[in-house]
Amino acid sequence: MTTIDLLDFCTRAAASVIYIAIGCSQAHHITPTELQDGQMIGQEIQQEYPNFMADIPGRQICILIDPLLESPPIAFQRVAEDPSGLTEIGRVSFITQRRYFAWTEGGNDRLLLERLSMLSMHTPTRLIVQDYTGEYIHKFYPIDRLGPILAKKVLYDFTYHDGGCFVDFTKVKLLMRPDGTFVQPRYETLTSCVPYLSNDQLQLLVKERHNVITNYVRRLYRIQRDEEEYRDWCTTDVILWRMEPLCRIYECPLQTDNPTLEKVMVNYLWDLCGLVRDYISEGDAYAAVRASTNAYIEMIDLLKSVVV
Numbered sequence: 001m002t003t004i005d006l007l008d009f010c011t012r013a014a015a016s017v018i019y020i021a022i023g024c025s026q027a028h029h030i031t032p033t034e035l036q037d038g039q040m041i042g043q044e045i046q047q048e049y050p051n052f053m054a055d056i057p058g059r060q061i062c063i064l065i066d067p068l069l070e071s072p073p074i075a076f077q078r079v080a081e082d083p084s085g086l087t088e089i090g091r092v093s094f095i096t097q098r099r100y101f102a103w104t105e106g107g108n109d110r111l112l113l114e115r116l117s118m119l120s121m122h123t124p125t126r127l128i129v130q131d132y133t134g135e136y137i138h139k140f141y142p143i144d145r146l147g148p149i150l151a152k153k154v155l156y157d158f159t160y161h162d163g164g165c166f167v168d169f170t171k172v173k174l175l176m177r178p179d180g181t182f183v184q185p186r187y188e189t190l191t192s193c194v195p196y197l198s199n200d201q202l203q204l205l206v207k208e209r210h211n212v213i214t215n216y217v218r219r220l221y222r223i224q225r226d227e228e229e230y231r232d233w234c235t236t237d238v239i240l241w242r243m244e245p246l247c248r249i250y251e252c253p254l255q256t257d258n259p260t261l262e263k264v265m266v267n268y269l270w271d272l273c274g275l276v277r278d279y280i281s282e283g284d285a286y287a288a289v290r291a292s293t294n295a296y297i298e299m300i301d302l303l304k305s306v307v308v
Helices: 003-013 032-037 042-047 051-055 108-122 190-196 199-224 236-249 258-275 282-290 295-307
Strands: 017-022 060-065 086-089 092-097 126-131 154-156
Touching: 003 060, 003 092, 003 108, 017 108, 108 126, 108 154, 190 199, 190 258, 199 236, 199 258, 199 295, 236 258, 258 282, 258 295, 282 295
Parallel strands: 017 060, 017 126, 060 092, 126 154
Antiparallel strands: 086 092
């Protein structure tokens, strides 16, 4: 199928979910003998059709992209693959493409994902993209172009971390709200996603954000107020990269002037307060941030200790 054919098929299919698996061939994990004998057991099979897919009702489309993809793919090894590359098995349409996937800006593959993302945003269809080649795909997530609603309908990386070549499917749990939209901690406040997170996921999320606030945002803020010595690694470029997710979540401009840094720190404080059902006024929150003492750090450290 060409990119246009694939888009047309996905549009007409009105699927409940589209799953795109990049670099999913089992040739990367098992021997030719195991492949030939069909000795596929365990989680290797799940790269082409994860277990959680069976729990999603409705019609499904699975697009498998890998130049070394088996014939037929492990996902349906006992069924003859249709020469057209489209094999229908029950409620699942498997589309096989034996080629490399290119994340090149402006290329056909990026265009395919963006068009499918737009389809998902305007229809009941959801899109899940997983890359098993080791590529860090979060940097390609088009949320800045398509807007925050994207996070509800399009999921890049169901490990909710850094993906990877070898996914431990025993630890994979798709986070979804009762209405079927995705929960994405990377793009949400702590209080909005906490009902759907495990304790381990919540602890990791809080620790990551706490590190950004205390070691980067707060430090630059104090340096710019001449309350702390300059550090050559604490540059605006570094801080902007570190705080970008928080700026998006807390709807702050991506800039490093002190009023913006204050707003980010205050919003993080309020987010922690929400987790423990506590409250601090805007005046008290800003006073803690602006204090030359460690009042702010002591406050968020205490809240963090309650959470994790």
